[in-house]
Amino acid sequence: MEGMSVENQQRIVVAVDESEESMHALSWCLTNLISHSSPTTLVLLYVKPPPAIYSSFDLSVHMFSTDVITAVEKYGTDLVNSVMQRAEAVYRSFSKKLNVERVIGSGEAKDVICNAVEKLKPDTLVMGSHGYGFLRKALLGSVSEHCAKRVKCPVVIVKPAHDK
């Protein structure tokens, strides 16, 4: 019976972003996947958008003053804080005992999420159905599709609430 306590623990990664959909996915997870009986570690995974503003201007990066770069970096940090605060409001409204971890990645959401899942080896990955963060309308569904295909754990794709 070695390892029983480990067996009973579950670790769930929820990919969160600025979208209402991802908060809905988090709620779904809290309602449906987290039991009162077994201890759960909830990993909130946020992927900062790639710094397109730098990469598009690679050749003229010297054009940016320190102020602009600082402002862009601050914007990134503000986004992280804003998303994590919204997520916290969601999980605090559920009276479930949770160990919450926050993981911040940076880069292409689909790659960062897949790599994070490979490292963290969660029992389940939960994500909204829509694309992730910026340009999500253009990328509709592509991140969740890509991750559902690539990761090895069960994947829950939660559709927007108003779709039902």
Place this chain on the structure above:
Amino acid sequence: MEGMSVENQQRIVVAVDESEESMHALSWCLTNLISHSSPTTLVLLYVKPPPAIYSSFDLSVHMFSTDVITAVEKYGTDLVNSVMQRAEAVYRSFSKKLNVERVIGSGEAKDVICNAVEKLKPDTLVMGSHGYGFLRKALLGSVSEHCAKRVKCPVVIVKPAHDK
């Protein structure tokens, strides 16, 4: 508070087929999605493969004797029974109170599953990641991908156990 009891009930559709993966998906669902507290209706959805043997020989259907047709029909019925019996063995091994319904469809799995979900309006659809039934290697993943895109409820795609 009207409708509270209905709110607390959940209906989960699990797409089952001949594969080990779909039985694993059913086990995952029973372990992770079905609580002891709220009443659950588990709908086992099985889609019989399309009768390719007829459609490929449309012009020469008269070539089949009644015996052959009967044998093919019996084979279909045997498959249904075999899958449902395996599913029953899985859910009986979990001591959870369930209302189990069986729905048998016929045709293209991806269309039949999506249409069934549209009609049954479950809270969640659970399915294996691999293709469905026959030719599942050739169609790897395509049924779950298609359904995850089209249905409006949360979709759980459960990967084969040995993948983790």
